[in-house]
Amino acid sequence: MAQxxxxxxxxxxxxxxxxxxxxxxxxMFFAYRGFxxxxxxxxxxxxxxxxxxxxxxxxxxxxxxxxxxxxxxxGVTKQSLNRVxxxxxxxxxVASTVGKRDxxxxxxxxxxxxAALERxxxxxxxxxxxxxxxxxxxxxxxxFRQVLEAMMDEEMRFYYDALKDRSDER
Amino acid sequence: MAQxxxxxxxxxxxxxxxxxxxxxxxxMFFAYRGFxxxxxxxxxxxxxxxxxxxxxxxxxxxxxxxxxxxxxxxGVTKQSLNRVxxxxxxxxxVASTVGKRDxxxxxxxxxxxxAALERxxxxxxxxxxxxxxxxxxxxxxxxFRQVLEAMMDEEMRFYYDALKDRSDER
DNA sequence: CTTGGAATGTCAACAAGGCTGACGTATCTT
DNA sequence: AAGATACGTCAGCCTTGTTGACATTCCAAG
Numbered sequence: 001m002a003q004x005x006x007x008x009x010x011x012x013x014x015x016x017x018x019x020x021x022x023x024x025x026x027x028m029f030f031a032y033r034g035f036x037x038x039x040x041x042x043x044x045x046x047x048x049x050x051x052x053x054x055x056x057x058x059x060x061x062x063x064x065x066x067x068x069x070x071x072x073x074x075g076v077t078k079q080s081l082n083r084v085x086x087x088x089x090x091x092x093x094v095a096s097t098v099g100k101r102d103x104x105x106x107x108x109x110x111x112x113x114x115a116a117l118e119r120x121x122x123x124x125x126x127x128x129x130x131x132x133x134x135x136x137x138x139x140x141x142x143x144f145r146q147v148l149e150a151m152m153d154e155e156m157r158f159y160y161d162a163l164k165d166r167s168d169e170r
Numbered sequence: 171m172a173q174x175x176x177x178x179x180x181x182x183x184x185x186x187x188x189x190x191x192x193x194x195x196x197x198m199f200f201a202y203r204g205f206x207x208x209x210x211x212x213x214x215x216x217x218x219x220x221x222x223x224x225x226x227x228x229x230x231x232x233x234x235x236x237x238x239x240x241x242x243x244x245g246v247t248k249q250s251l252n253r254v255x256x257x258x259x260x261x262x263x264v265a266s267t268v269g270k271r272d273x274x275x276x277x278x279x280x281x282x283x284x285a286a287l288e289r290x291x292x293x294x295x296x297x298x299x300x301x302x303x304x305x306x307x308x309x310x311x312x313x314f315r316q317v318l319e320a321m322m323d324e325e326m327r328f329y330y331d332a333l334k335d336r337s338d339e340r
Numbered sequence: 341c342t343t344g345g346a347a348t349g350t351c352a353a354c355a356a357g358g359c360t361g362a363c364g365t366a367t368c369t370t
Numbered sequence: 371a372a373g374a375t376a377c378g379t380c381a382g383c384c385t386t387g388t389t390g391a392c393a394t395t396c397c398a399a400g
Binding site: 016018019021022023024025026027028029030031032033034035037054061075122125126128129130131132133134135136137139140141142143144145146147148149150151152153156157159160163164165 | 186188189190191192193194195196197198199200201202203204205207224231245292295296298299300301302303304305306307309310311312313314315316317318319320321322323326327329330333334
């Protein structure tokens with residue numbers, strides 16, 4: 001497993017040892033646990049799960065989105081999503097309105113109550129993210145994003161890019 | 171929401187807008203999907219799931235570990251882990267030996283077959299990680315790790331740090 | 341030495357949330 | 371009129387989380 005000679009970047013090419021990569025893998029594993037921990041707590045108090053969180057998040061992000069759209073972003077089957085969506089609609093967190101142009105479509109939006117839960121969830125998640133960002137500093141954040149973006153499937157990057165972020169504009 | 175005066179890093183302190191944080195949240199979401207996609211494919215071919223992967227990974231990392239140890243790292247109930255462990259033992263991927271000093275304990279190690287599957291899984295995952303690392307570059311990788319480490323729960327960082335990583339030693 | 345509590349691991353049963361397959365209805369498109 | 375599309379639903383399965391009950395083993399107090 002010869003690694004060749006060092007490059008000219010000043011950074012060793014050896015930074016890609018199996019050990020290093022393994023460390024990155026575990027970092028993802030443990031960090032993701034932390035990442036979901038706070039919302040999970042809030043949700044389980046209300047009898048919801050992570051699946052509800054995802055639905056709420058993406059409805060909030062794209063108000064008026066259709067069921068089909070949501071399916072693509074979430075990458076689950078309609079039966080799976082429907083179960084979650086049904087409870088959210090029954091509980092009055094999500095409103096489903098028949099499409100104006102295409103009456104087959106249902107447009108999904110958060111109600112006031114739904115928006116309130118969304119805020120609680122994303123506040124908790126943002127607090128942790130903010131804390132991590134502050135601890136690591138702006139340059140680390142840029143690197144963080146670069147690596148994550150490179151780790152996505154092409155298809156997912158499409159949906160990811162759909163979210164506007166002013167910091168990308170310059 | 172005044173952000174105070176700019177620091178001396180040359181980076182704006184305003185980098186912590188809700189939008190920026192939200193983008194980071196989605197980056198985690200989509201990247202984690204990619205991160206698990208390859209192993210998931212390999213596993214489902216063999217009738218296993220992500221839980222089996224986690225068990226295999228951490229047994230490989232700490233050969234001879236006990237069930238209790240594994241429970242702490244994985245953060246699931248022993249009953250949940252046991253089911254997974256049982257199938258792995260039945261299928262001859264994991265060996266469970268009664269503790270020598272304390273006969274209540276079971277020490278877990280991978281068999282040859284188990285090690286082979288571990289290799290297949292971590293090869294796939296490392297390939298993606300390596301690709302992401304190469305695309306982003308060494309400095310981005312450092313930032314990536316910093317942010318992820320800051321995002322973990324204290325408790326998890328303890329287990330995370332237990333994994334040796336030579337790149338940390340200098 | 342015995343005995344009771346703590347630790348370790350196993351078995352059983354249930355729930356959430358994935359999945360596939362089949363089907364019904366309304367609507368749009370050709 | 372016919373076929374395609376969007377959505378909902380029923381039924382049934384699997385994985386993986388949960389709690390509760392229980393057996394075994396160890397250890398320390400009496």
